[in-house]
Amino acid sequence: MILGLNHITIAVSDLERSLGFYRDTLGFTAHVKWDNGAYLSVGELWFCLSCDEPCPKSDYTHVAFDIAPNEFQAFTKRIVSQGVDVWKENKSEGQSLYILDPDGHKLELHSGSLKSRLEALTTKPYSGLVWL
The missing domain is CATH 3.10.180.10 (2,3-Dihydroxybiphenyl 1,2-Dioxygenase, domain 1)
Structure with missing residues (x-):
């Protein structure tokens, strides 16, 4: 049985730019980053940035x-x-x-x-x- 929303992952073309937007502009909490991604949170929501080609x-x-x-x-x-x-x-x-x-x-x-x-x-x- 589905309990709820676990996390959201979005494709980003520039990790540092997106990390700055979600952390500094929108106020998300940044937890970790690596070569191709980052984990943030907002409230109880886990939010992932993943380097890829956004569509x-x-x-x-x-x-x-x-x-x-x-x-x-x-x-x-x-x-x-x-x-x-x-x-x-x-x-x-x-x-x-x-x-x-x-x-x-x-x-x-x-x-x-x-x-x-x-x-x-x-x-x-x-x-x-x-x-x-």
Whole structure:
């Protein structure tokens, strides 16, 4: 039986650049690095950078990271002021900033939860929504 999310690994073209972005810009904790990768963490999530050739995606696939509501404005203002690219405007429940990492991986900084999203759907349902 699956217990939950174990870790996320992303392909990066420049380990030092990506390590700097995730550690210094986003505030992840860096643990170790080696010739072709690094392990970091954010909260309880294990996050791996692996040297490879990233494949840019044009679809909506992205990774969303949780941020406290009272820290959202200051944190995202700092991120944007550092010139991080924004790839989408937020139009859904909760506060979100959609950004790209140095290799173009789509990320979201989000203040909200599944519970708050489901509550929002009771008053503003998606087209064709079916409750399961």
